Amino acid sequence: MTEPATVALDGALDRATTRGLWATLRTRVQFWVSVVLLALLAIVAAIPGPLAGIFGEGDPRACDLAESNRPPVPGHLFGTDVQGCDVLANVLSGTRTSLFIGLATTAICLVVAVALGTLAGYAGGWVDALIARTADVVLGFPFLLGAIIVLNTAPNRSPLLLAAVLAFFSWPTFARLIRSSVKEVREREFVQAAHVLGLSRARVVLTHVLPNSLAPTLAIAATMVGGVIGAEATLTFLGVGLVPPSISWGVQLSTAQSYFQSAPHTVVFPSIFLTVTVISLIMLGDALRDALDPRGRT
Template sequence: MTDTAIAPPDGTAPASTSGPALDAASGARWRTLRRRPLFLLTGGCVLLLLLVAAAPGLFAGWFGHGNPTVCDLGHSAEGPAPGHPFGYDVQGCDLYANVIHGAGASLGVGLLATGCGLAVALVLGCLAGMAGRVVDSVIARITDVFLGFPFLLGAIVVLNSVTTRDVPTVAGVLALFGWPTMTRVVRASVRSVREADYVVMSRSLGASQWHIVVRHVLPNALTPVLVLASITVGGVIVAESALTFLGVGLQPPSISWGLQLAGAQNSFQTHPHLLIFPGLFLCFTVFVLITFGDIVRDALDPRGR
């Protein structure tokens, strides 16, 4: 039986109408998800990566001095050595410390770009899904315009026109071309929820549109969007590395895996460790993020399998 609330006599918005059956089903899926070993493994890896990005000095100090800016040209491009498990880069800096500190910029770009794109997608997706046909058509046409630009090509054009390419700038450019896909997912989710029984009941009891969106539509339409966002983070990290490798992404003094790969392109044949270690960390991070998102999606939305 649906739990509803009676509109108060003073005409104010009624208490919320909830869908306990839907909530119970979602809770059961989350409990099933938490019992999956692969979910726990990938979730633990994601948490570890976030800790490395947030406190790189804590992990970089495990071996050697842990300072990526302390360099000695006498050790230029030398391989692994005691206290320096990844060896040195071409400038004689500790490669392990640089790889650990590179997680902050790479994950920072991924999280910031995805967060900004998600915020835009939630606003425009809810407007398109809940407003009338005119608003929906306008947002759809704007979305189509941005989807018409190739992602990397559009980012290259914009980044070539700016003078400073730091983490916020690169993340903002990637968010500029990343929000349309998430907007379409939000719109589809909102439209699938807005005619649910508990939403119709809440509307009939006089609840405002804002109350319906915040209390009922968004909580029940958010799961597929968050799953897509977790997968998008990995894609954005790859895009940042590719742009930086091409010379239009992050610039020194930033430290990122893309910059390390770009610095290794002329000497990786004779010094392969310069490419191997940053590349392994990049591949591992993207693999973990995408796998984590896929596991969550399969558990919470079995129809998408």
């Protein structure tokens, strides 16, 4: 088999997989519902101020203590919080921070996991054993407990720091999945043919092994974004996540917890946005998982 034939076969496999995946996804109502909801959230995250200004106060930091914990009224559709700040403006602004933490954590995890998982799966031997034992050590720490311990020592907890800490305790799951996929793909005929043709290991990995090993991580990545957003809210609620003046759904829930009985709107509206976001990402992950499973392509 010549090199062009090998590349053509590999490309044909990729195109067939992509066409099959799209053909399955586009028939799923679950997929389209999640995509529409996430697209709306992305728009909110991009322009929270102008959107909030349409319905009332657009500045989340424009507060009036005389308006503290007011219920929803025209001009303040979600009411005001204990500081007299517009809850709608804060909820919309918090969308950007919460989505950033979820996406940044997942991106960091993918970069680390792809590098280590591919190296372990392709090289094998002592390299595989070393990376596997390192992953076991990280997995030995409970996710939230490990994050709490690390964040408690941080003098300034920014969204990027929070994303980095959550990623540190999350990458082994991705790495193990990619390692398994790489081990399976490296034994396929088109990969073996590429080796016979004398292609370098780096080229084989980058053009043949890796592109055919990443598909199983798509579903987990989408689900993980939702899980990370929920974890950020949990850590902030416990007092070890973000702190004001940062704006996120977790910060809002942490601040409002003492006023739930007297001002339930300060808890309800951030909770609705948080729940819808997490459920949308889980739905997207489930749709991708079903589409990637050959048994689900009916």
